[in-house]
Amino acid sequence: MEYIRIPTKLFSLPEWRSGLSYETKIFFFELISMATYQSCEISFMGEKFQLKSGQLITTQRYLARVLKTTDTKVRRHLDKLHLFGLIKVEVTQNSRSGVTQRYKKRRTLVTICNRHLYTGSLAPEEGEDLLKSWIWI
Numbered sequence: 001m002e003y004i005r006i007p008t009k010l011f012s013l014p015e016w017r018s019g020l021s022y023e024t025k026i027f028f029f030e031l032i033s034m035a036t037y038q039s040c041e042i043s044f045m046g047e048k049f050q051l052k053s054g055q056l057i058t059t060q061r062y063l064a065r066v067l068k069t070t071d072t073k074v075r076r077h078l079d080k081l082h083l084f085g086l087i088k089v090e091v092t093q094n095s096r097s098g099v100t101q102r103y104k105k106r107r108t109l110v111t112i113c114n115r116h117l118y119t120g121s122l123a124p125e126e127g128e129d130l131l132k133s134w135i136w137i
Contacts, residue, residue, distance in 0.1 A: 004029065004032055004033060015084040019080075020081075023077070024077045027074075027077040030067055031112060032112055035053075035055060035110070036056065039051065039052050044057045055110065055111050056109070056110045057107060057109050058108055058110070060075060060091075060106070063108075087110055088110070088111040089108060089109070089110055090108070090109040090111075
């Protein structure tokens, strides 16, 4: 079973305590839950992508629709999380031939930095001290 685990150290970081809004923090956890948990190949917007663990290929518009927010807020959240080093963001145009410039879609590759810190499954027998240092959601 996969879990999202949050190191308690994250909550003591200055950027986490004062630099990120509550909404941006929730957005970060949503991205973690949407990212791949292992390397895989997916088809997105007519192209194949090889994603590594902790990556998500999407559009900002899709994120806005799924998370019931605006495109502008999605961009702000992504920028803020990138600024604090929690994610890496790469935005590119769809390169399919025969598509006019007007209909080209921008795709966003999001990489969760230090994904291994947030995912995995730990059994209780792996040590009480380790388990006490994590918050499980």
